[in-house]
Amino acid sequence: MFNFTVRRLLFTIPTLLFISFVIFFILDAAPSDPTGNLPLTIPPDVREKIRASLGLDQPMIVRYLLWCKQFFINEPLNLLDQWGLHLGDPDRLRVISFQTRSPVVDMIAERMPQTLWVVGMSYVVGVMIALPIGIISAVRQYSWFDQLGTFISMIGFSVPTFFTGVLMIVVFSTIVPRDSFFWFPSIYDTTLKVTDWASFGAQVRQMAMPVFVLALYNAAQISRFMRASMLDNLNQDYVRTARAKGLRERTVLLVHVLRNSLIPVITVIALGVPQVFGGAIITEQVFKVNGLGQLLIIAIQGGDIPTVQTLTFIFAVLIVLFNLIADILYGILDPRIRYD
Amino acid sequence: MTDIAIDIKPQRSQWADVWDQFKTHPGAVLGMVFFVTICLLILFGPLLWHFSPHDMMIRDRNQGPSWVHPLGTDQLGHDAFAQILAGGRVSLLVGVTAMGISIFLGTFIGVLAGYFKRLDGLLMRLTDLFLALPLLPLLLVIIMLFRDTLRMAFGPETGIFILIVFVIGITSWMQTARIVRGDVLALKEQEFVLAARSIGTPPHRMILRHILPNVMSPIMVSATLGIANAIITESALSFLGLGFPSDFPTWGKLLQIATERMTLNPAQVMWPGLAISLTVLSVNYMGDGLRDALDPRIRGR
Numbered sequence: 001m002f003n004f005t006v007r008r009l010l011f012t013i014p015t016l017l018f019i020s021f022v023i024f025f026i027l028d029a030a031p032s033d034p035t036g037n038l039p040l041t042i043p044p045d046v047r048e049k050i051r052a053s054l055g056l057d058q059p060m061i062v063r064y065l066l067w068c069k070q071f072f073i074n075e076p077l078n079l080l081d082q083w084g085l086h087l088g089d090p091d092r093l094r095v096i097s098f099q100t101r102s103p104v105v106d107m108i109a110e111r112m113p114q115t116l117w118v119v120g121m122s123y124v125v126g127v128m129i130a131l132p133i134g135i136i137s138a139v140r141q142y143s144w145f146d147q148l149g150t151f152i153s154m155i156g157f158s159v160p161t162f163f164t165g166v167l168m169i170v171v172f173s174t175i176v177p178r179d180s181f182f183w184f185p186s187i188y189d190t191t192l193k194v195t196d197w198a199s200f201g202a203q204v205r206q207m208a209m210p211v212f213v214l215a216l217y218n219a220a221q222i223s224r225f226m227r228a229s230m231l232d233n234l235n236q237d238y239v240r241t242a243r244a245k246g247l248r249e250r251t252v253l254l255v256h257v258l259r260n261s262l263i264p265v266i267t268v269i270a271l272g273v274p275q276v277f278g279g280a281i282i283t284e285q286v287f288k289v290n291g292l293g294q295l296l297i298i299a300i301q302g303g304d305i306p307t308v309q310t311l312t313f314i315f316a317v318l319i320v321l322f323n324l325i326a327d328i329l330y331g332i333l334d335p336r337i338r339y340d
Numbered sequence: 341m342t343d344i345a346i347d348i349k350p351q352r353s354q355w356a357d358v359w360d361q362f363k364t365h366p367g368a369v370l371g372m373v374f375f376v377t378i379c380l381l382i383l384f385g386p387l388l389w390h391f392s393p394h395d396m397m398i399r400d401r402n403q404g405p406s407w408v409h410p411l412g413t414d415q416l417g418h419d420a421f422a423q424i425l426a427g428g429r430v431s432l433l434v435g436v437t438a439m440g441i442s443i444f445l446g447t448f449i450g451v452l453a454g455y456f457k458r459l460d461g462l463l464m465r466l467t468d469l470f471l472a473l474p475l476l477p478l479l480l481v482i483i484m485l486f487r488d489t490l491r492m493a494f495g496p497e498t499g500i501f502i503l504i505v506f507v508i509g510i511t512s513w514m515q516t517a518r519i520v521r522g523d524v525l526a527l528k529e530q531e532f533v534l535a536a537r538s539i540g541t542p543p544h545r546m547i548l549r550h551i552l553p554n555v556m557s558p559i560m561v562s563a564t565l566g567i568a569n570a571i572i573t574e575s576a577l578s579f580l581g582l583g584f585p586s587d588f589p590t591w592g593k594l595l596q597i598a599t600e601r602m603t604l605n606p607a608q609v610m611w612p613g614l615a616i617s618l619t620v621l622s623v624n625y626m627g628d629g630l631r632d633a634l635d636p637r638i639r640g641r
Contacts, residue, residue: 015469018469019473022473026478026482026485154367154624154625155617155621158568158617158621158624159616159617159621160576160616160617163595163613163616163617166595166602166609166613167609167613169602170606170610174602174603175606278474278475278476278477279476281476281477281480281580282576282579285580286599296480297480297580300480300481301484308477308481311477312474312477312478315474315477316472316473316474318474319471320472323472
């Protein structure tokens with residue numbers, strides 16, 4: 001297991017480097033010009049100087065290697081600096097955004113908490129809804145509860161989040177009167193500080209709609225996996241043995257079957273995390289959460305290549321990382337799986 | 341010995357069996373009826389409907405449902421029903437074309453990887469790499485960066501259509517490739533393949549005549565689900581403002597425009613959203629029924 005983990009970890013390094021190169025290549029091959037949005041009155045020679053100041057006069061491979069150095073060496077060193085551990089020259093070059101001229105990593109750090117709160121909470125809520133629904137659907141297969149669960153989960157992954165989100169805004173922010181208890185704000189306010197119960201309540205209220213929308217979408221998929229996995233295990237011989245021993249049905253289901261059924265479901269949950277971050281781009285846009293997704297959209301619209309490159313790469317890191325976590329978890333949880 | 345009743349059933353083709361099984365799934369049948377209705381409506385509706393999506397009745401803007409405008413009108417006095425019909429044409433065309441590209445690529449790569457052992461490692465690493473790419477961000481980036489060039493080359497609508505269809509196609513073939521490869525690997529070990537090889541069938545005929553017909557069922561299922569996926573992706577792109585130009589209605593675009601004016605006219609949000617959701621729901625139900633119907637272990641039970 002340890003060997004496998006080390007081998008996979010080593011293999012992720014070339015994978016990630018290759019992915020970062022692909023992203024850089026796509027961005028570079030594009031015929032878009034970061035100075036395209038500047039006024040037309042700027043004379044061509046000044047425009048050339050602006051391009052040079054952004055580092056765009058260098059060949060592509062030089063810019064790629066420079067980005068690699070900035071992202072993989074300078075930024076981690078900078079992080080160490082902040083923790084009080086000084087190594088090397090403190091004025092190292094960081095990944096700088098074209099739009100704001102501030103370090104991209106700082107911008108990401110500013111927006112990370114909103115995304116993590118909304119997306120992370122929605123995933124937790126989604127899993128917590130999905131698991132009981134999946135279990136009950138499997139135990140009472142073909143009952144009305146199962147039929148209803150199937151129908152709702154079908155709706156959950158057929159109706160796109162940008163429609164459920166907008167629909168909830170229409171109902172809970174425009175139709176419901178402003179002073180009602182069921183009125184929810186449609187715009188996420190980042191400046192809100194949680195200091196007392198009232199502001200905590202306001203925070204919960206503004207998170208409620210985006211979290212619910214994403215949670216419904218996640219729960220739809222996970223509850224299906226949970227149901228299928230439970231059904232696979234319910235027909236196994238060990239379940240019959242457990243019942244024959246005279247164990248209570250609750251013990252059979254919640255101890256024997258559930259623990260075995262959770263193994264593939266946990267992998268699915270781990271694999272879903274990066275997709276949730278990607279899908280949250282849309283939900284953040286609907287509810288005006290100024291998280292990572294919105295930063296990406298702004299950066300794309302402004303032709304801000306360093307920000308787009310870094311953010312997309314971070315999404316790729318999440319995918320590779322959670323694939324690795326899923327594989328390792330599978331090996332740890334299921335003794336039948338041996339990678340060596 | 342003469343009076344043994346021999347129950348002779350008429351010879352039935354495989355597809356008749358599949359259809360019989362498909363009919364037992366009520367959701368799938370309903371989904372198919374709905375999908376066919378939608379297709380007919382958007383194909384022939386614009387010819388019969390008395391408003392064109394470009395008719396601007398500026399005096400009648402932001403109206404609720406009435407006999408003249410059954411779904412009301414938008415902020416410029418466009419008839420919402422005509423817009424939905426026109427938008428559906430684009431959305432479904434994008435869905436079907438992107439699905440075609442993705443299925444073609446997926447099948448091609450899956451068959452090659454499964455059939456030729458030498459290509460397997462390379463092609464599957466490629467598939468893994470594509471699966472590790474953050475697709476939605478990349479889609480946004482590619483469309484944002486390349487759309488001006490393609491617009492200039494092919495005109496504003498065709499250019500963006502080619503771009504969206506192509507980009508959705510090349511980012512959604514991976515699941516199909518994996519499923520097809522697995523099936524081809526299993527098929528290759530069967531006796532009829534050995535028999536065909538022993539009479540000297542060349543690889544291309546082997547693939548076209550013996551392998552492909554046998555992997556049709558998973559391909560068909562992923563094709564149905566691919567349409568749903570492509571429709572959602574196109575709507576998401578349009579919703580984020582990165583799709584077709586604004587005078588060119590698609591369901592995602594209509595939803596985006598309606599969302600911006602939600603406080604004035606909340607009803608307009610419903611129709612495009614419902615159209616997307618119900619179409620995708622019906623396609624997903626069809627895929628569900630098709631998967632059951634094409635599975636020989638379930639069929640005939």
